[in-house]
Amino acid sequence: MAAFVNHGKRRWMTLLLLVVIAVQTTLCGSAVLDRRPVYDGRKIEREAEEGKVHCSRSRSRTAHKIIDEYLLPFVQQKSYNLSSACRLNPENDMFKDQELKKDMIRVSQWRCDYCKKTFRSEDYLDNHMDNRHLDLLDLSANRCLADVCGAIHCDHVASQGKAGAKKRCNRAAVIKNKHLCESLASSCFPPEDGAVALQLNEFFLRQFCDSHTCDGTPKHFPRGSGVRKNKSLFMAVCLFTIILLLIFYLAVYLYKKDMNISAARLKHLRQHSILKAQKSKKY
Ligand SMILES: [Zn+2]
Numbered sequence: 001m002a003a004f005v006n007h008g009k010r011r012w013m014t015l016l017l018l019v020v021i022a023v024q025t026t027l028c029g030s031a032v033l034d035r036r037p038v039y040d041g042r043k044i045e046r047e048a049e050e051g052k053v054h055c056s057r058s059r060s061r062t063a064h065k066i067i068d069e070y071l072l073p074f075v076q077q078k079s080y081n082l083s084s085a086c087r088l089n090p091e092n093d094m095f096k097d098q099e100l101k102k103d104m105i106r107v108s109q110w111r112c113d114y115c116k117k118t119f120r121s122e123d124y125l126d127n128h129m130d131n132r133h134l135d136l137l138d139l140s141a142n143r144c145l146a147d148v149c150g151a152i153h154c155d156h157v158a159s160q161g162k163a164g165a166k167k168r169c170n171r172a173a174v175i176k177n178k179h180l181c182e183s184l185a186s187s188c189f190p191p192e193d194g195a196v197a198l199q200l201n202e203f204f205l206r207q208f209c210d211s212h213t214c215d216g217t218p219k220h221f222p223r224g225s226g227v228r229k230n231k232s233l234f235m236a237v238c239l240f241t242i243i244l245l246l247i248f249y250l251a252v253y254l255y256k257k258d259m260n261i262s263a264a265r266l267k268h269l270r271q272h273s274i275l276k277a278q279k280s281k282k283y
Contacts, residue, residue: 053094053130053134053137053139054144055094055095055144055145055146055147056146057095057126057129057130058126059145059146059149059154060093060094060095060144060145060146061095061099062146062149062154062157062158063093063145063146063148063149063152063154064090064093064096064099064145065157066152066153066154066157067088067090067145067152068090068227069225069226069227070152070207070208070221070223070224070225070226071088071152071204071207071208071226072090072226073225073226073227074200074203074207074223074226075200077226078196078199078200079196080189080196080197080200082188083188085187086184086187086188087145087147087148087184087187087188088148088152088184088188089188090145091143092141092143092145093143093145094137094138094139094143094144094145095137095145097136098129098133098136098137100113101113101114102122102125102129104122105118108120108121110122110124110125111125112125112128112129112132112133114132114133114136115132115133148180148184150173150176150177150180151177151180151181151184151208151209151212152181152208153208153211153220153221156220169214171214174212174213174214175212177212178209178212178213181204181205181208181209181212182205182209184204184208185201185204185205185208185209186201188200188204189201189204203223206222206223207221207222207223208221210222
C-alpha cells in the first residue's frame with residue numbers, strides 16, 4: 001500500500017515539475033519576443049530622386065513602415081478612419097502598388113512581379129521599377145509619403161543600428177519638422193471631430209511631435225510599437241492556452257492511469273483474499 005502511495009506521489013511530482021518548466025518556457029518566450037528589434041532597417045538606401053518623379057522611393061518606404069508600426073495599430077484600435085486628405089493615409093503613397101509587386105525570394109534575390117525578372121538586391125529592383133515601370137505610377141495626385149518624413153522621424157529610423165557620429169541638432173530644421181508634425185495632427189485628427197479624434201490628436205502629438213526638440217535626449221515613439229505589442233500579446237495568449245491544454249490532458253491521463261492501477265490492485269487484493277479464504281476452509 002505504501003509503495004502504491006509513493007507511486008502516486010511520484011506522478012504528481014512529475015506533473016508539478018512539468019508545470020514549472022511550462023511556465024518558465026512561457027516567460028522566456030515573452031522575453032525573447034520583447035528583445036526583437038523594433039525595425040530591421042534597410043541595408044541599401046537610395047535617397048536620390050529619379051527621373052520625373054520628385055519623390056524618394058526609399059524614404060516613402062520608410063515612412064510607410066513607421067506609419068504601419070507606430071500609428072495605424074493605435075488608430076485601428078479606436079476604429080478611426082483616416083481621411084483621404086490626411087497625408088499620413090497609406091493610400092497616399094504613390095509607390096504602394098509597386099511595393100506589393102516586389103517579391104523577396106531570398107535576401108539576395110528579388111523579383112519584379114510585373115515582368116518576372118530577378119535582381120540581386122532590392123536596390124537593383126527599385127532601379128528597374130523606375131526605369132521600366134514608371135508609367136504604372138499614378139502621378140495625378142500629390143501622393144508622396146516621403147514628404148512627411150521630417151515629421152515622423154524617417155532619418156532616426158533609417159539610422160538605427162548604424163554606427164556614426166552624433167549629428168549636431170539643427171534648431172531651424174527641428175522647428176520646421178515640429179510645425180509639420182503638429183499640422184499633420186490637426187489635419188488627420190481634427191479635435192472638433194469628436195472625442196476619438198481628440199484622443200488620437202493627443203496621442204499623435206506625444207508619439208511623434210514631442211521629440212522634435214534640441215533639449216535633452218528626446219525619446220522617439222514613447223507609446224511604443226503597436227505591431228510588436230499586438231504580436232507579443234497574441235503569442236503569449238496562444239502559448240498560455242497551449243500550455244493549459246497540455247497540462248489538462250496530462251492531468252486527465254495521469255488520473256486515469258492512477259485509477260486503472262488502483263482498480264487492478266484492488267482486484268488483485270480481492271482475488272488474493274478469496275483464495276486465502278478458500279484455502280482456510282479446506283483446512
Ligand atoms: Zn519588371
